[in-house]
Amino acid sequence: MNRLAKETSPYLLQHAHNPVDWYPWGEEALQRAKTEDKPILVSIGYAACHWCHVMERESFEHEETARIMNEHFINIKIDREERPDLDHIYMDAVQAMTGSGGWPLNVFLTPDKLPFYGGTYFPPVKAFNRPSWTDVLLALSQAFKERREDLETQAQNMRDHLVQASGFSGKAPGQDLVPHEELFTKAQCETIFNNMMQQGDKVWGGFGSAPKFPGTFIIQYLLRYHHSFNEPKALEQALLSLDKMIRGGIYDQLGGGFARYSTDAKWLAPHFEKMLYDNALLVDVLSEAYQLTGNELYARTIADTLGFVAREMTDAGGGFYSALDADSEGVEGKFYTWSKEEIEHILGTDAALFCAFYDVTEEGNWEETNILWVTKPAAVFAAEQGITEEALERSLAISREKLMAVRAKRIRPGLDDKIILGWNALMIHACCKAYAALGIERYREMGVNAMKFCLEHLQNTDKQSFFHTFKGGVAKYPAFLDDYAWMVRALIALQEVSGEPEWLSKAKELTEYVVNNFSDEGGIYFYYTEAGQTDVIVRKKEVYDGATPSGNAVMAANLLYLSVVYDRKDWSNRGIHMLAGQSQTAVRYSTSFGVWAGVLLQQVIGVREIAVVGAEYKSRMRDTNRHYIPFKVMLGAATDQPGLPLLEQRERPGETLIYVCEHYHCIKPVNYIEEIINLK
Template sequence: MNKLAGETSPYLQQHAHNPVHWYPWGEEALQKALQEDKPILVSIGYAACHWCHVMERESFEDEATARIMNEHFINIKIDREERPDLDHIYMDAVQAMTGAGGWPLNVFLTPDKRPFYGGTYFPPVKAYNRPSWKEVLLALAQAFKERRSDIEEQASNLTGHLSQSNQFGTLSASIVNIPREELFNREQCDTIFRNIMAQADKTWGGFGRAPKFPGTFTIQYLLRYHHSFDAPEALQQALLSLDKMLQGGMYDQLGGGFARYSTDDRWLAPHFEKMLYDNALLVDTLCEAWQLTRNPVYAQTIKDTLAFVEREMTDAQGGFYAALDADSEGEEGKFYTWSKAEVDAILGEKSPLFCEYYDVTEPGNWEGKNILWVQRPLSAFAAEKGLDAGALQEQLHASRQQLLAARATRVRPGLDDKVLLGWNALMIHAYAKAYAALGDPHYLDMAVRAMDFCWEHMRREGNEPAFYHTWKAGQGKHPAFLDDYAFLVRALILLQEVTGNQDWLSRARQLVELVIARFSDEAGSYFYYTTVGQRDVIVRKKEVYDGATPSGNAVMAANLWYLAIAFDNRHWDGRALDMLARLAQTVVRYPTSFGVWASTILQMVKGTRELAVVGPEYLARVQEVNDCYIPFKVLLGAEKDQPGFPLLQQRERAGETLIYLCENYHCIKPVNYIEEIINLKK
């Protein structure tokens, strides 16, 4: 009776042999619940989730527990990465009920899909101040039979709450019509900065207490705020956050790449899963830090992280895989941790220095084992030991390579090899940005190859450029969501900037037109997460929080602003301003939850540099522009004037390559090199 064997999701495949009668989300399960008038148990997780594995071993593989589930419920398993729309809805419901959320997410629905009870991990016996999973199952089964009216009332209240949560951003028309200079001002940017710093950990970097997430959007705001207003404190906190992450166990000191978050304040102990999106967003941020500081550590980390992505998370056809598991051989972090005896045996006489530098000890620094991390920068450690920093760096590199080779013989963590459109777009953007910052053409090749993969394999049939959300084993599934399209447009915009090929920008415009047609809300301001006509969700949600990944609405606002300038579309820039103005007060108050929005407010205050490069040497000049740190720009380049692109019209001069700096299409005298534009970076 378990119906998951035919699914392509690695997470659902992990549960295909449970004695639970699992169904995938779909008509068969939903109709069965209505016909038998049974409550639905929806259990949501993802392939790299440690606690999902724990609950599976403890409860879903247990015959006695499965019998209770099968008798009283229609049981549905969902991969949150395949169906983030359902995850958003039912996570919101559980957070409203309990004040907390996470995965595994276990939520109970009426037969018509409305939530009435839920939680996250439940232990097999009562523990951690939580009831046992069996107790929960039996109590809810009894309540559904004996107190149905109470359950229906709770379901109605929660569904009403979900609908009400879409009612945000109210703003009077008179305010919307205020000029941009009055809607957005320096005081807002300063308040955002102060509110960020109020949450900043000034010792270990990051924001808030453990568990600590990377906070890339907040770090980017601080970098851009410093660049805009010469604020050393902002730069210091941004770089401290990056440096401590790079030195910590959250960063894989041997193989490159970042884990999802740290369980402690010091970035020592991660949950060891590696997600594609985190690595993309951290590369993005490190590129900006490199351009601003030219610190070679940032450049090297970009290279090492992208080498990891190419080595371990890239499909042979060019797409990028979703995640690597936290567990191997049933144990969290086993692949990544070391005993001192193992290190000594591999490194021999080099071991003492290596162990001191990376904090490898006999008792261990985490659960009796050692996570490699750096407590003192290499230069300080070398000075303390009286060693040449260059020689020390070479020795440590050689030792890391030995350990990496030894680690390669271990049982590897599971790979979630589905290809997600939005996460791929984030990584395409990261590769294109790495090419812009570091100039390595291989990064551009990787970005273009992945975009070609998405365009070839994830397009849905029909005349419109509509896409699937996920792809695996030659099969695309589920209509793409708002953030898929938003991130894809963002990646296309940057590909145009680094290649000078306007075809990418034309594709971006096509997709924006599709998003406006299929995702717009009734007021024509924000965008729903799901496409029009989708019937299996109880509410169409509008997501605006910048969480682990950016909000699709936040990215669409920035996309609309950019493309409005590129194509001289006044309606699009008006809509972008409307979206931003309606949320501005909330963004200023809670900037760490609205980091992408915060940067767009900063852009409105500082202005957008409109840059046009025209002439036979345009590609070289475009690369020189991209090498500079200019966070708020629209950049177009071409050999000749281009019809349909206002910035590229009437710019051509025979035999010359010229750079135009413009605002509202009014340009200062063109120059031959970017360095000639005085104060461009400010």
């Protein structure tokens, strides 16, 4: 047992029995590196990472390899989900050094924590045009002893590069002189749309080539662009992407929920890990697609995905777990795949129809086994089989239930049961969106229960700041910008689906905390880490929308929303300045700045300010939520609410009224949202 045995992270605990003398990141390891004047090896991964497990089996469990690591380096293991701040810094360094990145991430530091060499997976013997792990270790140990000065200079230059990369701040040139309607334009939105469509796969959906990630921010932009400008091609590409994913192997056809990405262009073969955040973001966009189209396929997929989350990813206290591993019994995807013989044995006479529908063959559709996926829409398949779609679905539902019962007895993939504040906030937001679209109470209850869990277990004793992660009764690490930004967004969503004003009050409080503790020197953007954190070599500013939305992009949207609620011109100005500084980048690199693109589109279209006042305000808010109104600020109360401008002087005895304002004017109040025609 090494020092990781005392940790709570499932990923670190996986390495607790390695012969490598692993340390967690902390003062003990960092001080030892200085005292012994040794280079630091930082190895970063996460519990659901397939290649992390491979490298552990091949190298970190190997006695001789461990001896070399222990003799020449101070070895530190980091769970990237626990310490995304460190992961971002050292990933940026490795990408700058090598042109690529990924996990496992292995980076070598000076005793002052500055990176001088790095890479991802290294094999135990030279292969795949990669040097062996032991060759790398021995070469770097020798270089540290014989060319120390060169390595120190290289490391300092890398630190300077990282500082410079986060050096942007302030306003776009001449921004204050440009009218708002010229700062953000329909032409920009159209260019973003065209750029996204150029990347779109018109046959299989999605964007770019394999490996294919869900691209939820892009899909959401296309839905909203179509809604705003009546562009059918945007809708077609967005829905094609969702439909192909739902029919694909990336979606768990038996148990619901989506895997992280597909290794091929057709969505057949996923990397089988299931992450909380992917499922949250997909439920978000599926809810919008349902509001826009009424397609029951999206309602069923939301139900099955949230059913999976409730069943397999939810703590007894209501918080959400982080991930399910790709591997079980050391084999990727083994839990989810089937042989035809096994299905025939379980289903008997129903097997032929099931296998034909889900493309199950004797030889297998993936690595001599079968991933369940749907090659034809149910209506088309049913017609070819000469049966009704209803009869087909009944038969498939019975078969799926039988297979699920068998699958439940298999050895399960590993569960990463730590609870991450920001990822919980993403899923809380998704639960709110699902409730808004479908009106199913248990979705809202999931969101409320998880938020209560976060407030109880991850909030610091000062009742202002938060921790990033919780497991085994222990909350650790100060929360990061993403955690706070996504929490504010989730709190806003909770108010819109509950009509409870205390959620907004908490959103305002957290926003003030972020402004006070994360702002950059120009008072425009926000650093990823809180002021006063001492164990990072740089304070980074993240603006790129990756697998999860940029904290800065979400904070810009939060500031713009709350500026309307609380009449805060300073917050409105800051949100505009943030967007203006990223708008050109969002236009040019649309598929990597999808959330920023959505905020830009909102500025062009305008925000509907909706106030619902009267005894029946909660039911009227529920009715309003069912409509697709992507750019809105909605508040409700039984009576006038001093301090909330939208809810002041609105009350009329005996009535519940809906007030809608936009572009600095209000239309006549109505009793029901349906009375307002063409509301967008």
